[in-house]
Each structure stands twice: as structure tokens, then as C-alpha cells.
Amino acid sequence: MAAGPAPPGRPPREQMPHLSKMERMVLSMQDPDQGVKMRSQRLLITVVPHAVTGNDIVEWLIHKYCISEEEALHLGTLLLRHGYLYPLQDPGSLVLRPDETLYRFQTPYFWMSTLWPTAELDYAIYLAKKNIRKHGALVDHEKERYDQLHRKINHTWDLVVMQAREQLRAAKQRRKGDRLVIACQEQMYWLVNRPPPGVPNVLEQGPERGSSIARQMQKNTDFYKREIECCRKALGRTRVKSSVSLEAYLKFSSQHRSHDPIMLGCLPSNPWITGDDTYWDTYWVMNAPSVAVPTKLRVERWGFSFQELLKDPMGRAHFMDFLRKEFSAENLSFWEACEELRHGGQAQVPVLVDAVYQQFLAPGAARWVNIDSQTMERTLEGLSRPHRYVLDAAQLHIYMLMKKDSYPRFLKSDMYKGLLAEAVIPPETKRRVFPFMRKPRHSSPSPALLPAAALGDPATATGEA
Secondary structure (H helix, E strand, O other): OOOOOOOOEEEEOOOOOHHEEEEEEHHOOOOOOOOOOOOOOEEEEEEEEEEEHHHHHHHHHHHOOOOOOOHHHHHHHHHHHOOOOEOOOOOOOOOOOOOOOOOEEHHHHHHOOOOOOOOOOHHHHHHHHHHHHHOOOOOOHHHHHHHHHHHHOOHHHHHHHHHHHHHHHHHHOOHHHHHHHHHHHHHHHHHHHOOOOOOOOHHOOOOOOOOHHHHHHOOOOHHHHHHHHHHHHHHHHOOHHHHHHHHHHHHHHHHHHOOHHHHHOOOOOOOOOOOOOOOHHHHHHHHHOOOOEHHHHHHHHOOHHHHHHOOHHHHHHHHHHHHHOOOOOHHHHHHHHHHHHHOOOOOOOOHHHHHHOHHHHHHOOOOOOOOOOOHHHHHHOOOOOOOOOOOHEEEEEHHHHHHHHHHHHHHHOHHHHHHHOOOOOOOOOOOOOOOOOOOOOOOOOHHHHHHHHOOHHHHHHHHHO
16 A cells, blocks of 8 residues: 555554544444445446445435534535545535445545654655556646656655555556545545645644635625624623622622632542541542532532532532422433433434433323423424434423422422431541641661661569669
């Protein structure tokens, strides 16, 4: 192959975050059961195995990620420009076409995240091989780079030509379809790593964002009128005074001060200061998701905000017990079901949406929740095309209902007051007067320097007695 690992001592290519996401997407597209349909396609008289059409790629992206056709085309074009797909009919085209144009998935050997930085010698071998195969009919920018490399590595040019001829000789022993596939793979790899003039280098600039409506909008008179109206509304918007913000900040600081281990230390003691490791043994036991009796600091945090209560599994369990007594436990169950839908797997989204609707929102549901008509209409419109965020409006409505109604009553209830009274407080270990002063370590003196009586010599002790 034209590209391979770099010699020892060369630094590896820096991993870009979006490449791993693209590779996970490509792996799911190649799944034999739920991926894009791949089949052998005939290209003139050559049969190419495992080929896909641009139309199949766009339809799979729309169905998999619940996006529009424009977004699917943009996403497919990004995969093409990063070399994870390559066209078979027009290798120089880096735009996904939603028709019967044939494409293939790039082999993982040529993926951007698995290769070392490309070497000039590999590129020279590729251009020499292409020059021999096409009898010198290279593209203009390839001719220019071919001449530059010839002058730059002239001392090893015989090796370049020999490698190119050996690779061409080995390629003649393959079938015509395999030769076409390998040629397209190499060409796509070098189009990404050595783009033609005027084509942006995706490895340096990253993925291009989709074209927004604002950039496509013509800036005419109506556009500027809307901009002026938007600025007027922004100027007339109610602002929070700095005094109110400072009061809220002081309240937050005083409320959280007793829970800040830097300000007041931690119980039973800070192991980095006292040298006592009891904290490590008791912290994870007392603050486990489910314990018999929670700590007082943990129960106090439930009163800071409704979000703190829902974030703690034990606090949410006690809040559920309180709601059962008030016959409104279905509200919290609906919120938890929406959270499971939002953070669950993509394949289970339609099933989870239908289950949540039948259990909480359908007429005559077993655990029906009270939602206003506008939110219900908006939710029912989204159910025709379910996705993981289709119940966000209904979940927010129930969240605000619990926050403004059930949560204040929970904080005033005897249940919460009893939890505060029964909560445990870790015993505080004895601190030093100056915690930053450590007890100096004294080395034990050598036994040869100790007196005989200190060593416990019975003869000496008896004589002295």
C-alpha cells in the first residue's frame, strides 16, 4: 500500500474528537443487520462488491438519526470529505449525491485516526505509480508536486520508481474489480491528506458546519426591519439589577458554606492534613446511592433546590414515598420515564415513546398525568415521528408542577424534618492546633548506641540492682 506506519521516532497523529464519532457512525452503517444495504454492483463491465448507493446512505441517515434530508446530505458529505466513503464513478467528487451513484466504505487501514502522519516518500510512490499507469497524464497540481518531490528526494528516486513498479506488478495479478477498489481507496486517501489547491484541508480545519438559514437569507429591506425590531425588543427586555444578583450570590454562598470542605473542612477529618484515613473508609459507605441512614449534610442539600433532590437517588426515593402519600407519584414516575427515554439507546426510542404514552398520556391511562391542552397537542404532533426529545415539553410541565407545588410541601413535611433529625453526623477526629504543621518523623537510633539497660540485658540489670 502507499501509506503505512511511520518509522520509529515519528510522533503519532493527534487524535481529533470528531473522528471517533464519525468512525462509530461508519461502523453502525456497516452493521450487517441494521446498517446500509450493501450489494455487488456492476460498473460498466466490472462487478464491484459491497457497494452502496447515495440514495441508500441518505435514507439510512434520515431513519437512524431522525434528521432532515438536507442534514443527511451534509452529514454524508462530511463522511466523504474525511475519507470514510469514496465514490466509484467520479473519484474527484467529494459531495454526496442522493441518487444511484455508487460508493464504498473506506477500509479501516486508511482511516484518519489509525494512520501515522503521511510521509513524502509514500506520496512520491503513489504519484510515480499513477504517472506510470497513465503514461505521464497527471493533473496539473499532481504534476507540480511530482516535480517538487523529484527534486526534493532525488537521492532516493530509484527506490521510489522501483516500489511503484512492484506495486503495479502485484496489482496486475488481482481481479479488475479489486484493482478498481484499491485505486479508488488510495486516491481518496491522498485527496484527504494532500488536497488539491483551493480545497480546504479537513484535517487542519475540522468539519464544516452546515449552511444556516441566516447565511442563505437575502439582506434586503425586510431583513433589516426585522433586525431593528429584534434590537428594540432586546433593549426593552427586563434586566436584573446588580444588587439583586449580589444578594442571590451572597445567599448561595452562605447556604453552601457549611458544605464546602475547603472552607470548613470535612468530617470526620481531612486525611491530607490529619493523616487519618477514616474519611476514605466512611465517605463511600455513608454517601452510597442507597444507605440505611443518610448524613445530615446530604439531607440538607435536598433543601437547596429541587434539582439537588432529583439528582440524589436516595432523595428521589424519599420524595417518591412522599408523593405516594399525596396520591401524585405518577408525576415523578413520568419524569423518570422521560429521563430514561432521553438517555437511552437510539434503537429503543420508538418502543419507549409508545410505552410512556400508553402508561401516562393516553386517554384512560393507568397512571395518567395532568397536562394542559397546548402541551398535549404539541406532544401528540411529535408522536407521529418519535425521537428522544419528543416528550420534553410534557416533562418540563410536570417538572415545574412538582417544583412549585409538591417540593415546597415536601420540605415542610414531617417526613423531611424526621430525616433531618435522624441523619447521622460523622464524628470529628481531634485536630492539631496548627494543622499545617506535621509531626516530624524521628529515626530509631542504632542498637549499638543504646545503653545496655535500655537494650534489656538481664545480667547488667541484675548487677545494677
